[in-house]
Amino acid sequence: MALTACRLFHHGFGATPGRLSGAQQTNAEHLNANFGYQFSPDAETRFWVNADRWRAEISGEVAKTDALTRPKAANPDFVLLNEQRNIATLRLANKTTLRFDETIVDLGVFGFDRHVDYPIFQYLDFTAQDYDAFVRATDDRSIVGSLAAPTSPLMRPLPDIN
Secondary structure, eight states: OOOOSOOEEEEEEEEEEEEEOSSSOEEEEEEEEEEEEEEETTEEEEEEEEEEEEEEEOOOOOOHHHHHHOTTOOOHHHHHHTOEEEEEEEEEEEEEEEEETTEEEEEEEEEEEEEEEEOSSSOEEEEEEEEEEEEEEEEOSOSSOOSSSOOSGGGSOOOOOO
16 A cells, blocks of 8 residues: 555535424424545545434324315314424444555444434333444455456357357
8 A cells, every 4th residue: 555645635514404384393403424534545534424303293183174274283182292203313434445456445334323202192212323334345356367368278268159
């Protein structure tokens, strides 16, 4: 691996707030960011951050006539129940790529944290965490030799029988 002075920094960022009013009040925020750094032509890394927050009041069931004539009206009985769906997530990830001649090695890790607060007829409140890692190596060299000029009798083309 040849280390030459190549310090390149790449990044991206996006944030989206949102609000929906009516029978179901919803607030949502999304944040996506990534940051990459190239140490040399043969070594680079990238980090990702994704965060989401979603808060929603569940309006419940409405009669068909109410849905057609007053689509933003909620069923008053469900409004009193104050049912909600609240989810917050955070994902962090990294992928590093190393190049050795014709071999490329990718290394990566990620972690995901999700909190669900779901006050409905049966209250759900839990946190789940997932994480993983991987290693992948690819190489474009031929294992048996060049297919253009096979050296093994097993690699030679079959004779034409026409």
